[in-house]
Amino acid sequence: MLVVIRNTFKRFGIDQAIAYxxxxxxxxxxxxxxxxxxxxxxxxxxxxxxxxxxSSIIAIQIFFELGLSNxxxxxxxxxxxxxxxxxxxxxxxxxxxxxxxSSLLRFCVKWFAVISFVLIFILIxxxxxxxxxxxxxxxxxxxxxxxxxxxATACLLMVSPILAFFSGLGLVKEVAQVKLLQQVLNLFFxxxxxxxxxxxxxxxxxSFMSFVVVPIWIFFSYKRKLLYFIWDKLKEWTxxxxxxxxxxxxxxxxxxxxxxxxYQLFNPVLFATDGPIVAGQMGISLAALSGIxxxxxxxxxTKVPLFSSLVAKKNYSELDNVFNRTLKQASxxxxxxxxxxxxxxxxxKSHKMSIGNRxxxxxxxxxxxxxxxxxxxxxxxxxxxxxxxxxxxLVFSIVLAILTAGATLGFGKMFxxxxxxxxxxxxxxxxxxxxxxxIFKRKKIEWHSExxxxxxxx
Numbered sequence: 187m188l189v190v191i192r193n194t195f196k197r198f199g200i201d202q203a204i205a206y207x208x209x210x211x212x213x214x215x216x217x218x219x220x221x222x223x224x225x226x227x228x229x230x231x232x233x234x235x236x237x238x239x240x241s242s243i244i245a246i247q248i249f250f251e252l253g254l255s256n257x258x259x260x261x262x263x264x265x266x267x268x269x270x271x272x273x274x275x276x277x278x279x280x281x282x283x284x285x286x287x288s289s290l291l292r293f294c295v296k297w298f299a300v301i302s303f304v305l306i307f308i309l310i311x312x313x314x315x316x317x318x319x320x321x322x323x324x325x326x327x328x329x330x331x332x333x334x335x336x337x338a339t340a341c342l343l344m345v346s347p348i349l350a351f352f353s354g355l356g357l358v359k360e361v362a363q364v365k366l367l368q369q370v371l372n373l374f375f376x377x378x379x380x381x382x383x384x385x386x387x388x389x390x391x392x393s394f395m396s397f398v399v400v401p402i403w404i405f406f407s408y409k410r411k412l413l414y415f416i417w418d419k420l421k422e423w424t425x426x427x428x429x430x431x432x433x434x435x436x437x438x439x440x441x442x443x444x445x446x447x448x449y450q451l452f453n454p455v456l457f458a459t460d461g462p463i464v465a466g467q468m469g470i471s472l473a474a475l476s477g478i479x480x481x482x483x484x485x486x487x488t489k490v491p492l493f494s495s496l497v498a499k500k501n502y503s504e505l506d507n508v509f510n511r512t513l514k515q516a517s518x519x520x521x522x523x524x525x526x527x528x529x530x531x532x533x534x535k536s537h538k539m540s541i542g543n544r545x546x547x548x549x550x551x552x553x554x555x556x557x558x559x560x561x562x563x564x565x566x567x568x569x570x571x572x573x574x575x576x577x578x579x580l581v582f583s584i585v586l587a588i589l590t591a592g593a594t595l596g597f598g599k600m601f602x603x604x605x606x607x608x609x610x611x612x613x614x615x616x617x618x619x620x621x622x623x624x625i626f627k628r629k630k631i632e633w634h635s636e637x638x639x640x641x642x643x644x
Contacts, residue, residue: 221373221376221377223541224376224377224380224381225237225380225470225544226540226541226544227380228380228381228383228385229380229385231462231463231466232326232462232463233326233385233386233462234462234463234466234469234470234544235457235461235462235463235464235465235466235469236317236326236328236386236462237386237389237466237469238453238465238466238468238469238470238472238473239453239454239457239462239465239469240313240328240331240332240335240386240389241453241469241473242451242452242453242454242469243309243312243313243316243454244309244335244336244339246308246309246312247305247309247339247340247343250301250302250304250305250308250343251301251343251346254294254297254298254347254431255346255347255349255350256350256490256572257431258290258294258347258350258351258354259350259351259353259354259490259491259494260354260490260494260572260573260575261290261354261425261430261431261575262287262290262350262351262353262354262355262491263354263356263490263491263494263495263498264494264495264497264498264575265283265284265286265287265290266283266287266354266355266356266491266495267494267495267498267499268280268282268283268498269283269284269287274408274412275408275409275411275412275415276412276415277415277416281419281421281423282423284416284419284421285419285420285421285422285423285424286423286424286425287416287419288416288417288418288419288420288421289420289423289424289425290351290425291351291413291416291417292417292420293425293427294347294348294350294351295347295348297347298343298344298346298347299344301343302340302341302343302344303340305336305339305340305343306336306337306340309335309336309339309340310332310333310336313332313336314329314332316454317332320457320458326386327385327386328386330387331385331386331387331389331390332386332390334387334390334391334394335389335390335393337394338390338391338393338394338397339393341394341397342393342396342397345397345400345401348400348404348413349361349364349365349400352409353490353491354491354494355412355491356491357409358488358491360409362488364399364400364403367399367403368396368399368400369396371392371395371396371399372389372392372393372395372396373392374392375388375391375392375395376388376389376392379391379392440580440583440584451590451591451594451595452468452472452594452606452610453465453468453469453472455594455595455598455606456468456598456603456606459598459599459602460602460603464603466544467544467545467546468546468603470544470545471545471546471550471551471554472554474527474545475524475527475554475555475558478520478523478524478527478558479520479558479561479562479565481519481520481523482516482517482519482520482523482562483516483562483565483566483569484516485512485513485515485516485519486512486513486516486565486566486569487569489508489509489512490569490573492508493505493508493509493569493570493573494573494575496508497573497574497575502634509566509570513563513566516562516566517559517562517563520558520559520562521559524555524558524559527555528548528551528552528555531545531548531551532548535547535548546603546607549604550603550604550607550608553607553608553610553611554607554610554611556611556614556615557610557611557614557615560614560615560618560619561614561618563619563622563623564618564619564622567622567623567625567626568622570626570630571625571626571629571630571633574633576629576633578625578629579622579625582618582621582622582625586613586617586618589613589617590609590610590613593605593606593609593610593613594606594609594610597609
């Protein structure tokens, strides 16, 4: 039996890193499904709208993180390609690579400490302005939960580069384990506090406890010694932020910021125009679809250190083999999950179950599911190209963001929910998919022909 299970996992490309990552996402999706029951039971329709609009506004942290965590993983993986492990907490090899790793670690700690502190105040002020303006007629106690959530979000941002650093070192499985534990704690506090009347406090407290896991995970294991080891290896070789990271990051940053306007604008717009109930339906639907997208992209994201290493070694044949196989596996998982999700919600609605009314109607749900599958393909292609430490999706992201934001504001005002969903699906399927595929094909041919490929063992 174990052999059958092991062979099945192998056929779907599931290694330990993917297993833990997918388990965390499945737990997130399954827990999300259960949380819907808790939200429906312990939050009213208006509170649900606040709950999910909280998440959309919190996403402005992207303006501070600016894609740097993903860049860190790639830069670390490129340096580790020239090193080897002598123990769990020590590396040997090129002194230049070790020094550059140390330089990158120091930069991460200092930079994220500063921006996390600033983020706290920006989030608190933004939330107070928005909810005081558009939620002033509701009798919801949102002020203190918003402050707690803002602090927890900033704390999570502060430790995110350390997790990214460990992923770049090749500790993908370990990082996946701690993220799984974070997800467990998030769900535990949500399910524990909501029945006790925790209301909007449940999610902020869960987020804060998931932050606490990370420093404990580091300081009570060999990872603390590993960080000390790398920190002390700084010599004359350093990574220059302005010359190396910034020329790449500003493109990534604009792409990520554009992503906010493409994916996070729906809830605030619906909250302001149609009220918190419709915003809650959109929020819970997008949360489920986002969980499915994250599960399928786990196949891709856990391979980023491997992709980056193969790029550094210019082993493009192996890179393409691994990527194509992984993309097929991820796409199959995405299709199956989306199909099951739509069917389950349709059953809920057909049987007049109250939980079904918490989601969007079936037609807009199907359209958003189609967009989710397209976004999975586009994200995979973008990840592949970004492992080359380049950002070819800058103009693409900006144009799509402008079109999506304009369509959301314009068609949302004229046609409401269906105007937003239909215009977004059209832009995703008819413009985003085709344009992204052209970029992927052209850049892969162009970049891989710049330097002769090195094949074989390295």
